[in-house]
Amino acid sequence: MCGRYALYSPADAIADLFGVTIESEDLAPRYNAAPMQWLPVIRRRPSGERVLHTLRWGLLPSWAKDETIAARLINARAETLAEKPAFRAAYRARRCIIPADGFYEWAKRPDGKQPYFIHVPDGAILAFAGLWERWPRPADTEVIDSFTIVTTEANHRIQRLHDRMPVILAPRVVDVWLDPATDPARLSELLIPCPEERLAIHPVSRAVGNVRNECPELIAAVADADVDSAA
Numbered sequence: 001m002c003g004r005y006a007l008y009s010p011a012d013a014i015a016d017l018f019g020v021t022i023e024s025e026d027l028a029p030r031y032n033a034a035p036m037q038w039l040p041v042i043r044r045r046p047s048g049e050r051v052l053h054t055l056r057w058g059l060l061p062s063w064a065k066d067e068t069i070a071a072r073l074i075n076a077r078a079e080t081l082a083e084k085p086a087f088r089a090a091y092r093a094r095r096c097i098i099p100a101d102g103f104y105e106w107a108k109r110p111d112g113k114q115p116y117f118i119h120v121p122d123g124a125i126l127a128f129a130g131l132w133e134r135w136p137r138p139a140d141t142e143v144i145d146s147f148t149i150v151t152t153e154a155n156h157r158i159q160r161l162h163d164r165m166p167v168i169l170a171p172r173v174v175d176v177w178l179d180p181a182t183d184p185a186r187l188s189e190l191l192i193p194c195p196e197e198r199l200a201i202h203p204v205s206r207a208v209g210n211v212r213n214e215c216p217e218l219i220a221a222v223a224d225a226d227v228d229s230a231a
Contacts, residue, residue, distance in 0.1 A: 001075055002128070002149045002166045004208065005103035006031045006117070006219055007040060009125050011052075014099050017125055018042055018174060020050040031218040033057070033100075034211040035074040041132060041147050042097040044178035055096075059148035060135035061086045067137070070146060076131055078152040078167055078191035082184065087148070090131035091187075093180050096147055097169070098128040102219065104208055105161040115208050116161055117219050121200040127174055129167035129190065155193040157201065168194040 008029035011022050020042050033039050038054040045051060058070030063085075073086055081091040102119030103126075120126065129150040136143050154165040169177055173190055176182050203224035207213045 001162060001164045002103050002151060003035065003074060005033050005098075005100045005128075005166075007033060007100050007125075008216070008219075009099070009101055009123075014040070014052065014125060017171065018050060018052075018097065018099065018127070020052045022052050024052055024054045026054050029216075030214070031216055032208055032211060032214050035071060039147075040099060041130065042099065042174075042178070043094075043132065044175070044180075050175075050178065052099075053145070055132055055145045055147045057148075058146055059086065059090070059131065059133055060144055060146045061133055062089070062135060064135060065138070067144075073148050075151045075164070076148045077164075078129075078150050081131075081150065081191075087131055090133050090148075094132050095177050095180070095187075096130040096132045097174055097178065098130045098147065098149055098166075100126045100128055100166075102126070103166060104204070105158065105165075106209075107161050112206070113209070114224060115204050115206060116201050117204045117221075118158065118165075118199055118201050119219075120198060126166075127169040127171065129169055129177055150191065152191050152193055155196045155199075157196045157199070158193075161201075165193060167191050168198075 011027045035057050041055040059073035076087045081087050106113040106115050130147045132147040150167045151164045152167050158165050202221040208218045
């Protein structure tokens with residue numbers, strides 16, 4: 001599962017790495033991105049142009065009767081994307097990239113849950129595989145574009161925290177994922193755990209558990225006697 005992440009890299013760094021046109025004004029640094037918030041997402045136009053918009057985290061399938069389902073669809077399991085009614089249409093034609101600087105997972109402890117920040121040591125921006133949908137609200141026809149993060153089985157290190165992790169795509173295959181013409185067999189090859197050696201893990205403040213907290217200190221390492229055994 002991925003239920004919280006961070007994106008604090010500047011907009012120009014995102015644009016340069018992914019070759020996108022920025023079409024959103026709400027790109028303030030986020031250290032505690034949470035479900036049901038509006039967050040930056042990269043999509044591909046039919047022309048091939050990549051654009052970055054803000055979408056709401058929590059997928060709303062086109063057939064949803066109301067918005068309550070979104071909170072249950074913040075993640076989509078890679079193994080069943082082609083089968084689940086909530087995801088299969090988007091998997092075929094509406095794939096996206098969620099840029100992130102890292103994500104959080106929690107380890108259970110006798111005194112509560114300890115959060116960890118998972119990121120690339122050199123500060124590289126990650127590309128989470130995602131799906132998006134467009135949903136018109138029946139009451140007033142307001143259109144909501146929403147997204148979900150695709151997850152796969154966790155690599156060995158992250159399994160000590162959680163059995164799932166986001167699908168993290170290498171920059172060279174971003175357009176393969178975004179292209180609606182990509183063969184499904186090729187897509188399935190991308191839905192694998194990120195290699196352990198690419199990621200670093202360190203314990204952080206439990207303040208990240210409160211969605212109202214939003215500051216750089218949330219990603220700072222803290223002392224944790226159990227960090228080696230947990231991660």
